[in-house]
Amino acid sequence: MRRVYMDHAAATPVRREVIEAMLPYFDEHFGNPSTIYDMGSKIKQVIEEQRVKVAKLIGAKAEEIIFTSSGAEANNLAIKGSALAKQKKGNHIIISAIEHHSVLNSARFLERMDFEVTFLSVDEYGLVDPERLASAMRPETIIVSIMHANNEIGTIEPITELSAICREREVSFHTDAVATVGNIPVDVNGLGVDLLSLSGVSLGAPKGIGALYFRDNLRLMPLIHGGIQERGRRGGTENVPAIVGLGRAAEIAVKELPDKTNHIGELRDLLVAGIHERIEQVKYTGHPDKRLPGHASFCIQAIEGEALLFMLNQEGIYANTGSACASKALKTSPVLVAIGIPPDLAQGSIVFTLNSSNTREEVEYVLEKLPFAVERLRSFSPIWGKKTAA
Amino acid sequence: MKFVENQPSDDTLDLVCRMCPLHLLEPGDKLKCLKKGQILEVLTDYDGALEDIPAWCQKCGQEFIGMEEDEDCYKLYIRKNN
Numbered sequence: 001m002r003r004v005y006m007d008h009a010a011a012t013p014v015r016r017e018v019i020e021a022m023l024p025y026f027d028e029h030f031g032n033p034s035t036i037y038d039m040g041s042k043i044k045q046v047i048e049e050q051r052v053k054v055a056k057l058i059g060a061k062a063e064e065i066i067f068t069s070s071g072a073e074a075n076n077l078a079i080k081g082s083a084l085a086k087q088k089k090g091n092h093i094i095i096s097a098i099e100h101h102s103v104l105n106s107a108r109f110l111e112r113m114d115f116e117v118t119f120l121s122v123d124e125y126g127l128v129d130p131e132r133l134a135s136a137m138r139p140e141t142i143i144v145s146i147m148h149a150n151n152e153i154g155t156i157e158p159i160t161e162l163s164a165i166c167r168e169r170e171v172s173f174h175t176d177a178v179a180t181v182g183n184i185p186v187d188v189n190g191l192g193v194d195l196l197s198l199s200g201v202s203l204g205a206p207k208g209i210g211a212l213y214f215r216d217n218l219r220l221m222p223l224i225h226g227g228i229q230e231r232g233r234r235g236g237t238e239n240v241p242a243i244v245g246l247g248r249a250a251e252i253a254v255k256e257l258p259d260k261t262n263h264i265g266e267l268r269d270l271l272v273a274g275i276h277e278r279i280e281q282v283k284y285t286g287h288p289d290k291r292l293p294g295h296a297s298f299c300i301q302a303i304e305g306e307a308l309l310f311m312l313n314q315e316g317i318y319a320n321t322g323s324a325c326a327s328k329a330l331k332t333s334p335v336l337v338a339i340g341i342p343p344d345l346a347q348g349s350i351v352f353t354l355n356s357s358n359t360r361e362e363v364e365y366v367l368e369k370l371p372f373a374v375e376r377l378r379s380f381s382p383i384w385g386k387k388t389a390a
Numbered sequence: 391m392k393f394v395e396n397q398p399s400d401d402t403l404d405l406v407c408r409m410c411p412l413h414l415l416e417p418g419d420k421l422k423c424l425k426k427g428q429i430l431e432v433l434t435d436y437d438g439a440l441e442d443i444p445a446w447c448q449k450c451g452q453e454f455i456g457m458e459e460d461e462d463c464y465k466l467y468i469r470k471n472n
Binding site: 219225228235 | 404406408410415462
């Protein structure tokens with residue numbers, strides 16, 4: 001059966017070049033980087049080379065990169081690490097209402113430790129209003145975290161404007177850039193951020209590796225206490241093969257990004273136009289223009305997103321409802337609630353995320369199969385009959 | 391312990407929140423970038439450094455000038471001797 005994978009926000013295939021770069025670090029160069037003999041010290045040097053490559057991808061300096069086990073760990077370290085390091089200065093944190101669970105739950109954890117958290121609301125496209133951020137700031141605000149782009153609705157936030165508000169007040173600004181690094185150009189200086197999280201998952205690197213950028217020796221309380229790996233900011237023997245994989249993936253991303261952005265943008269436009277043409281009562285969620293190039297998200301009236309995923313799966317098409325955690329918990333996605341989608345429409349959420357490997361033929365295949373699946377699901381729906389009659 | 395007040399310095403090494411024994415490794419690297427006679431300020435929130443850094447200076451032939459307690463950390467001063 002044909003396989004059309006359009007869930008690249010969840011995972012990307014690891015590139016052959018990346019796998020080949022990683023392989024020697026499982027056996028031939030297996031030494032512990034903390035050891036002082038050459039089998040270890042040479043590997044330490046290799047890690048530093050990868051740090052340079054990852055830094056280059058986001059316009060940072062090598063010493064401003066900490067390797068982590070995931071984007072989620074990078075988000076945890078940014079939020080909890082900054083808050084704990086700055087708790088003598090204040091106890092107020094601001095995040096948006098549509099952050100990833102690794103940011104939301106880090107903030108909720110800090111709430112239990114007597115920090116106060118403001119959850120900023122967003123508009124119908126998921127945008128954070130800079131004026132709203134400015135009015136939420138207090139003298140005791142120590143960190144603000146607003147994601148670069150939302151993984152469920154694709155909207156890209158006005159990070160440069162938001163970070164400027166924080167800089168004026170000497171408040172640290174973090175952005176979760178897991179959805180953007182590798183998909184659009186990301187430059188930490190242009191964005192004006194103090195902390196930025198990225199993940200190997202969206203870069204064609206293996207799972208289990210991420211990184212946190214932190215500006216100019218900013219203080220961070222470690223979350224994993226141990227040895228002095230990552231210059232005393234994260235204990236634990238480094239995952240050398242994965243770090244090498246991330247470095248190689250970053251190198252490839254720097255080279256291929258302009259072509260990739262154009263290619264996935266064209267395919268996305270084709271997919272969006274085709275869906276609007278072929279299926280009635282569909283809402284395109286997120287911002288129409290300020291969005292990730294390879295991201296197409298919809299809420300389809302009178303269907304269940306999970307049922308649709310199942311039917312598409314039967315045709316070899318792999319997409320997402322956008323919020324696996326919320327869907328497993330039988331809960332409406334908090335992101336869709338935050339942008340004002342009614343709960344019944346939010347049930348019909350479907351998200352396609354594209355990558356360089358996707359083709360025009362694959363988009364056409366989806367456009368052939370999707371309307372049929374929607375029609376079939378609607379034929380079972382008691383709501384659909386009523387809606388159309390009304 | 392020697393105490394100082396408003397001690398000027400030529401460079402600062404911020405080790406606040408960073409794990410032990412980094413306070414015994416990074417000052418040596420940082421001092422390599424300074425000239426003989428210049429002063430390094432080390433910021434740390436680790437109590438153990440108050441004992442370790444003067445002892446490290448003695449062992450490495452550097453001069454430990456003294457320390458000052460700040461709002462959220464200790465400031466320790468080392469003069470480069472070699």
